[in-house]
Amino acid sequence: MKLHVYCLVEPVETLPTSLHGIAGVLVRQLDIGDFSFLVSDFPDRSVPVTRGNALAHAAVIQSVLRETTPLPFRFGTLVTAEQLENYVTAKREALKSRLEQVRGCIEMNVKIISDHKWTDVCPAIETQETPGTAFLSEKRREILGSEARAAEAKRVAEWLEGQVGEVVRQSDIKTNLTGRLLLAGAWLIERERVDQFRIKVAEARQQRPDLHFLLSGSWAPYSFANMDLEFKTHFGVS
Amino acid sequence: MTFSPENPHPAEPELEPDIETAHPEEFVEQLRCVVDSLPSRINIDAQSVEQGLAKLVLTLIEFIRRLLEKQAVRRMEGGDLSPEQIEELGLALMRLEAKLQELKTQFGLADEDLNLDLGPIGRLI
Amino acid sequence: MSFEQIIVSGSGDSLEEQELSLLETLDHVLNRGLVIAGEITISVADIDLIFVGLNVMLSSVETAQQVLRERQKKSE
Numbered sequence: 025m026k027l028h029v030y031c032l033v034e035p036v037e038t039l040p041t042s043l044h045g046i047a048g049v050l051v052r053q054l055d056i057g058d059f060s061f062l063v064s065d066f067p068d069r070s071v072p073v074t075r076g077n078a079l080a081h082a083a084v085i086q087s088v089l090r091e092t093t094p095l096p097f098r099f100g101t102l103v104t105a106e107q108l109e110n111y112v113t114a115k116r117e118a119l120k121s122r123l124e125q126v127r128g129c130i131e132m133n134v135k136i137i138s139d140h141k142w143t144d145v146c147p148a149i150e151t152q153e154t155p156g157t158a159f160l161s162e163k164r165r166e167i168l169g170s171e172a173r174a175a176e177a178k179r180v181a182e183w184l185e186g187q188v189g190e191v192v193r194q195s196d197i198k199t200n201l202t203g204r205l206l207l208a209g210a211w212l213i214e215r216e217r218v219d220q221f222r223i224k225v226a227e228a229r230q231q232r233p234d235l236h237f238l239l240s241g242s243w244a245p246y247s248f249a250n251m252d253l254e255f256k257t258h259f260g261v262s
Numbered sequence: 263m264t265f266s267p268e269n270p271h272p273a274e275p276e277l278e279p280d281i282e283t284a285h286p287e288e289f290v291e292q293l294r295c296v297v298d299s300l301p302s303r304i305n306i307d308a309q310s311v312e313q314g315l316a317k318l319v320l321t322l323i324e325f326i327r328r329l330l331e332k333q334a335v336r337r338m339e340g341g342d343l344s345p346e347q348i349e350e351l352g353l354a355l356m357r358l359e360a361k362l363q364e365l366k367t368q369f370g371l372a373d374e375d376l377n378l379d380l381g382p383i384g385r386l387i
Numbered sequence: 388m389s390f391e392q393i394i395v396s397g398s399g400d401s402l403e404e405q406e407l408s409l410l411e412t413l414d415h416v417l418n419r420g421l422v423i424a425g426e427i428t429i430s431v432a433d434i435d436l437i438f439v440g441l442n443v444m445l446s447s448v449e450t451a452q453q454v455l456r457e458r459q460k461k462s463e
Binding site for chain 3: 279281283286287289290293294
Binding site: 029031032073075078079081082085095096097098099100101103107108111133210240243246247249250 | 409411412413415416417418419420421422423
């Protein structure tokens with residue numbers, strides 16, 4: 025019998041009782057070392073990615089968020105109690121540090137869509153081109169377009185960070201997205217300052233009517249849970 | 263958040279994640295792309311996946327690393343790099359090699375373990 | 388669509404707003420959070436090559452096509 029893990033908390037807080045999670049199974053608390061895990065029994069080897077299961081997972085975490093700030097686990101984490109113990113042994117310090125970092129905070133997200141036509145940066149050449157050259161010309165246009173887009177995404181990210189920076193504790197903005205999504209930002213904000221954050225985003229929105237905003241929250245710190253716990257290395261070769 | 267029948271405990275309104283946008287259709291379209299490529303079942307089994315994953319990742323990185331070295335050498339020979347740039351590049355590649363060695367050790371992988379059989383195309387490295 | 392902000396809180400909303408709520412939730416629980424199975428993020432020249440996706444591919448799964456087909460059937 026495996027355990028589906030929802031989140032990790034410091035054991036000092038009172039957690040909500042009679043929570044139901046994946047497949048309607050009762051969620052229970054598992055204390056290991058200095059941490060408490062919220063888990064539920066799961067009989068199969070893999071978890072179906074259904075609306076119900078995903079929402080159940082999120083709902084458990086959201087219930088905990090009311091009492092304290094947990095570190096959420098990714099949906100579908102199936103482990104044995106022993107594997108959890110190994111995990112705690114290996115990551116104790118990093119997990120403690122993460123919990124401290126997120127204490128008293130929640131996460132807010134902003135996603136931005138831009139409809140700008142990036143390939144207009146380099147208009148198509150009207151002259152007759154042989155297939156190979158035309159192919160490369162088009163490639164060049166695409167590359168220039170995506171470079172322009174990436175540059176703009178970076179500028180918008182920096183601008184947005186400038187707008188909200190003083191009310192957040194930590195930020196994580198992704199600009200290397202596909203489609204019309206220009207950027208997806210996550211911010212770790214102290215609970216008392218969330219209203220200020222919303223106001224700042226509303227103000228930012230007014231400044232850029234050409235951009236389409238989506239603001240969502242409050243979430244548990246999904247985007248800030250795994251930082252420093254992954255093997256992250258930067259190879260600075262350009 | 264809407265709740266399915268298996269989860270009969272509706273949450274209180276204050277901390278519910280609410281979503282605010284003037285363009286819901288556009289974001290639905292964009293976010294769908296993110297989610298559409300997902301499989302129907304997830305099994306994140308801590309033991310069974312780690313080794314295979316590490317092998318795959320490190321093999322790819324090793325491949326890239328060798329390409330980068332070749333490219334760096336080519337540029338150096340081409341004479342369009344300043345001595346400072348050559349030095350920086352050399353240092354970065356040295357660090358890269360050392361880091362990769364460290365990762366191999368961490369996962370208990372030997373040099374021979376890192377290779378990908380691409381069938382008719384042959385081996386990657 | 389006017390400039391009016393639409394607040395989607397998930398109860399008694401249109402199908403679209405419900406879907407947006409679901410998609411945002413999925414984005415969080417499926418793409419972020421703590422991972423036990425050795426996630427490795429390697430960046431080359433500031434581009435994150437995140438390999439957690441491979442975690443999912445390495446397990447036994449149905450193809451994305453089947454999932455899409457099922458979803459289409461459900462919405463009919």
